[in-house]
Amino acid sequence: LAKTTQPISMDSYEGQEVNITCSHNNIATNDYITWYQQFPSQGPRFIIQGYKTKVTNEVASLFIPADRKSSTLSLPRVSLSDTAVYYCLVGDKINNAGNMLTFGGGTRLMVKP
Amino acid sequence: DAGVIQSPRHEVTEMGQEVTLRCKPISGHDYLFWYRQTMMRGLELLIYFNNNVPIDDSGMPEDRFSAKMPNASFSTLKIQPSEPRDSAVYFCASSFRDGQNTEAFFGQGTRLTVV
Numbered sequence: 236l237a238k239t240t241q242p243i244s245m246d247s248y249e250g251q252e253v254n255i256t257c258s259h260n261n262i263a264t265n266d267y268i269t270w271y272q273q274f275p276s277q278g279p280r281f282i283i284q285g286y287k288t289k290v291t292n293e294v295a296s297l298f299i300p301a302d303r304k305s306s307t308l309s310l311p312r313v314s315l316s317d318t319a320v321y322y323c324l325v326g327d328k329i330n331n332a333g334n335m336l337t338f339g340g341g342t343r344l345m346v347k348p
Numbered sequence: 349d350a351g352v353i354q355s356p357r358h359e360v361t362e363m364g365q366e367v368t369l370r371c372k373p374i375s376g377h378d379y380l381f382w383y384r385q386t387m388m389r390g391l392e393l394l395i396y397f398n399n400n401v402p403i404d405d406s407g408m409p410e411d412r413f414s415a416k417m418p419n420a421s422f423s424t425l426k427i428q429p430s431e432p433r434d435s436a437v438y439f440c441a442s443s444f445r446d447g448q449n450t451e452a453f454f455g456q457g458t459r460l461t462v463v
Binding site: 267269276277278279280281284322336337338339340341 | 352381383390391392393396439441443450451452453454455456457
């Protein structure tokens with residue numbers, strides 16, 4: 236089971252780009268990297284998923300280097316409403332559903348005005 | 349679809365009582381997950397089902413916890429007897445896995461307080 240390590244917390248200001256890095260040194264060949272966002276009093280919400288290189292959607296970008304031992308979630312021009320906890324998950328999305336959805340501690344992002 | 353629906357949203361019960369939490373997954377989803385979230389332990393995966401069959405219940409903390417999925421549209425998580433340390437937010441999530449899409453959709457959670 237690939238374990239992930241993220242910063243416990245980060246602060247930013249409105250309009251800035253935020254990059255949250257996740258380490259997963261023991262990532263396996265079949266593992267994918269997924270990020271979820273959780274607001275207070277709500278369940279987590281899927282943000283983005285990738286296997287290698289770069290993935291971009293309307294919300295964020297995910298950068299994965301060639302060795303795949305880390306990944307960086309990039310949030311462009313954050314607003315106060317992006318204040319949340321961000322979770323990095325690593326797992327085999329084909330063969331092990333539980334592995335795919337095992338959450339670590341997450342990064343608490345605080346966006347200030 | 350209305351999303352994953354959990355009930356009740358809040359539950360306060362006395363120690364020793366039986367508690368039943370309910371979940372209605374998104375129609376067509378074949379995986380259902382139960383989680384517990386506390387400040388101390390974060391989000392813990394308790395059990396998950398595939399096509400109504402329990403696949404992994406290694407996260408269930410004790411025999412006092414049990415989960416069932418009698419059909420594709422309903423699941424329950426039962427705690428009997430409940431204890432104060434069971435106080436937490438319990439989330440249900442569902443997903444449809446087709447080899448490409450594995451996004452899980454979470455309900456709003458049930459906040460359980462055992463006094």
